[in-house]
Amino acid sequence: MKTSLIAFFILLFSCKTETIPQKTALDYSNEISKIKSFIKQNNYNKKIAFMIDYSLHSGLPRFFVVNLNTNKILYKGLVCHGSCKDEKTNDSDYCKNVSNTKDTNCTSLGFALIADRAYSKWGKNYKYWLDGLEKTNNNMRKRVVVLHAWEGVPNEQIYPKALTTSWGCPTVSIDFLDTLDGVLKKEKRIVLYSFKS
Numbered sequence: 001m002k003t004s005l006i007a008f009f010i011l012l013f014s015c016k017t018e019t020i021p022q023k024t025a026l027d028y029s030n031e032i033s034k035i036k037s038f039i040k041q042n043n044y045n046k047k048i049a050f051m052i053d054y055s056l057h058s059g060l061p062r063f064f065v066v067n068l069n070t071n072k073i074l075y076k077g078l079v080c081h082g083s084c085k086d087e088k089t090n091d092s093d094y095c096k097n098v099s100n101t102k103d104t105n106c107t108s109l110g111f112a113l114i115a116d117r118a119y120s121k122w123g124k125n126y127k128y129w130l131d132g133l134e135k136t137n138n139n140m141r142k143r144v145v146v147l148h149a150w151e152g153v154p155n156e157q158i159y160p161k162a163l164t165t166s167w168g169c170p171t172v173s174i175d176f177l178d179t180l181d182g183v184l185k186k187e188k189r190i191v192l193y194s195f196k197s
Contacts, residue, residue, distance in 0.1 A: 028053075028064070032071050035193050038111055039068070042133070048074075048183060050114065050192040052170060054081055054095040054107060059159035063172060065183060075183075077176035078153055082107040083165035092162040095196065100132070100139050105167040107194065108145060110134035114190045117181075123149025124174050128184065130192065137194070145169050147192070149177035170194070 028051070035049045049066050056062040061076040081095035084106040099106035113131040120127035127148035132140040140146075145168045152164055153173040170192070172180070184190060 028066075028073075029071065031193065031195060031197075032066060032068070035066070035111075035191065036068060038193075039191060043189075044113070045187050045190045048187045048190055050180070050190060052079055052192065052194045053197065054098075054109070054194060055196040057093055057159055058095070058163040059093075059161050060157050063170065063176070065180065075176075075179050077155070077172050077179070078157065078163060080150075080153060080163050080166040080169070080171040082168035092165050098136075098196070100135070100137055100143075102139060102143050105165075107168055107170075108132060108137035108140060108143075109194045109196060110136040112137055112140060112192045112194070114147065114184060114192055117184070118146075120146070120148045122171075123151065123177060126177075126181070128180075130170075133191070143168060147172070147177070147180070149174040 031051060035051065039046055047068055049068055051064050051066060053062045058081060061078055063077045063079040064073045065075040067074050082105050084097040084099065084104060095107050097106055098109050100108050111133045113133060115129040115131045117126055117128055119125060127146040129146055130140045132138040147170050150171050151174065153171060155173050155175050
């Protein structure tokens with residue numbers, strides 16, 4: 001019995017565990033406060049907001065649907081970042097470079113309005129146009145940076161593996177876009193806040 005107990009503790013403490021660099025919902029209190037302030041000044045949806053934390057590894061859920069009344073995250077999913085075709089330092093693990101310039105294939109940061117629903121040739125044949133509301137992303141329409149799905153994005157986290165990159169679009173799984181679509185059919189004028197901490 002004593003030998004078995006010693007063997008158990010040796011096994012227990014010799015096992016390596018990998019820490020996943022994931023924030024908790026409470027860590028986003030500053031970002032949620034910033035969203036609320038922006039919404040109040042600009043008369044957008046006061047109940048629901050979307051946010052993407054591009055400082056997280058792409059294999060982790062980093063697209064969040066936030067209840068602004070409770071400060072709780074309702075849904076979360078994986079999302080691709082832009083490839084930045086001319087940036088040698090960008091990779092699929094982390095979003096290292098951003099841009100608001102056409103044909104860069106980079107992610108844009110800042111507040112955007114989730115605009116009209118339209119046909120898409122990707123994923124489930126629908127997308128949402130994004131209207132950038134800041135100088136850092138006001139070319140989203142011209143760049144055709146839209147919220148859409150793609151079959152290659154899984155539903156569950158794949159960390160430490162990375163997602164593929166997009167051409168600058170926040171690209172999610174088909175199932176997660178369906179979840180977002182359900183929210184967007186009920187609530188209008190929802191903002192998307194994309195940031196890196």
